[in-house]
Amino acid sequence: MFVKHGMNSGFSSLASSAVLRRQQFLIRSLKGYSVSDKIRMEAVKCLSGGASLEANAESVLRAITPSLDPTRHKGQAGKIAVVGGCREYTGAPYFAAISALKIGADLSHVFCTEGAATVIKSYSPELIVHPILEESYNISGVNDEGKRDISKKILSEFDKWMERFDCLVVGPGLGRDPFLLECVSKIMTRARQSNVPIVVDGDGLFLVTNSIELVSGYRLAVLTPNVIEYKRLVQKVLGCDVNDQNTHGELLSLSKQIGGVTILRKGKSDLISDGEKVQSVSIYGSPRRCGGQGDILSGSVAVFLSWARQCNLAAERESTISRTNPTVLGCIAGSALLRKAAALAFEHKKRSTLTTDIIEHLGQSLEAISPVS
Numbered sequence: 001m002f003v004k005h006g007m008n009s010g011f012s013s014l015a016s017s018a019v020l021r022r023q024q025f026l027i028r029s030l031k032g033y034s035v036s037d038k039i040r041m042e043a044v045k046c047l048s049g050g051a052s053l054e055a056n057a058e059s060v061l062r063a064i065t066p067s068l069d070p071t072r073h074k075g076q077a078g079k080i081a082v083v084g085g086c087r088e089y090t091g092a093p094y095f096a097a098i099s100a101l102k103i104g105a106d107l108s109h110v111f112c113t114e115g116a117a118t119v120i121k122s123y124s125p126e127l128i129v130h131p132i133l134e135e136s137y138n139i140s141g142v143n144d145e146g147k148r149d150i151s152k153k154i155l156s157e158f159d160k161w162m163e164r165f166d167c168l169v170v171g172p173g174l175g176r177d178p179f180l181l182e183c184v185s186k187i188m189t190r191a192r193q194s195n196v197p198i199v200v201d202g203d204g205l206f207l208v209t210n211s212i213e214l215v216s217g218y219r220l221a222v223l224t225p226n227v228i229e230y231k232r233l234v235q236k237v238l239g240c241d242v243n244d245q246n247t248h249g250e251l252l253s254l255s256k257q258i259g260g261v262t263i264l265r266k267g268k269s270d271l272i273s274d275g276e277k278v279q280s281v282s283i284y285g286s287p288r289r290c291g292g293q294g295d296i297l298s299g300s301v302a303v304f305l306s307w308a309r310q311c312n313l314a315a316e317r318e319s320t321i322s323r324t325n326p327t328v329l330g331c332i333a334g335s336a337l338l339r340k341a342a343a344l345a346f347e348h349k350k351r352s353t354l355t356t357d358i359i360e361h362l363g364q365s366l367e368a369i370s371p372v373s
């Protein structure tokens, strides 16, 4: 039923580092010759066992999408929480949270500042919005002790809900206010203690890049950097600039260095790695690069990750050995679905395609791959 990858055994990690060394050696040796990139790629593929790096994304999507069984109750198809939404940004958390619902999650929450909450609620009555976060400008007259009390209150408000969530998305439209980010760090730490998966995007990546220990070694964390966010992450963690000659090796090293967190590097092709191997999703999407598509992706990954995790847990219950990493499966499925929906939206709207148009095509795209009946 599942795609075989993401094995956690010592053997597979040794094997993949040997493959990596061989790939790096080959790229170095081929550099001296005037061969085209295409030939070099083919040669590297042969050395790495001839297997395609392109994920069989549609099979993954079909395998992890649950059936609409009338015996299931509300919540079983997923309860997602987005932590984001501040004075500047209200669109990003809305895009992430509504995408989760449109794909099939049962409940979608947003934890944001009070000002953002009213706006987000007015976009949609479907979302459950918690106005609990605070930015420094709003508490400028409060002394340190008062700030500690506010921070504690925020955490205890969040704690009331934490155990109910199947996945958190931290960062879309979060902003970079220091007090707010400090509170979100505590929320992340608590989520980690409770084994709740976390998808980190947008300003959440700004936070994590500067405090890598928040996710380091947490196998249920997914980072979804865009070009700039990836560059910052590489500089901080690997201490060098992005090397476009060794895209896959670099992504593997980055993931390993952060203790096996899953990284989805967004771009022309999306590249996904959990430190064991690299998979790509290159399904044709849209040439429009309007803001907000990454937010759809983070909300989608959260849902698919939860579904993949349910599949894994069920497999474990039946004592079958599960070899799949749900975070990788979630990334593959989320990336594929976003790209399909973007292609459909672009077919209709061409240059005027916006993020809301893409969201409207999420359901149709999923139905085409994994029909309800």
Ligand SMILES: NC(=O)C1=CN([C@@H]2O[C@H](COP(=O)(O)OP(=O)(O)OC[C@H]3O[C@@H](n4cnc5c(N)ncnc54)[C@H](O)[C@@H]3O)[C@@H](O)[C@H]2O)[C@@H](O)CC1
Pocket: 088, 089, 090, 091, 092, 093, 171, 172, 173, 174, 175, 201, 202, 203, 226, 227, 228, 291, 292, 294, 295
């Ligand atoms: N409607 C909304 O509320 C939206 C809010 N957003 C939020 O805005 C906040 C900041 O996100 P940003 O992504 O703007 O991050 P940054 O504030 O770090 O800005 C990144 C900058 O890099 C530029 N850039 C992007 N791709 C590039 C490339 N390939 N080469 C060179 N430059 C490139 C962008 O134009 C942008 O100005 C996040 O919280 C994010 O979630 C975005 O998600 C977009 C939509």
Ligand SMILES: Nc1ncnc2c1ncn2[C@@H]1O[C@H](COP(=O)(O)OP(=O)(O)OP(=O)(O)O)[C@@H](O)[C@H]1O
Pocket: 202, 225, 226, 227, 266, 267, 268, 269, 270, 285, 286, 289, 290, 291, 292, 293, 294, 295, 296, 297, 335, 338, 339
């Ligand atoms: N050059 C490209 N060609 C095709 N698809 C792309 C390209 N760049 C990004 N994408 C697609 O768009 C999705 C969002 O990536 P993008 O880099 O726009 O994220 P982002 O900057 O975080 O977005 P946001 O505006 O939501 O913050 C990716 O998953 C990818 O599938």
Ligand SMILES: [Mg+2]
Pocket: 201, 202, 226, 294, 295
């Ligand atoms: Mg983004």
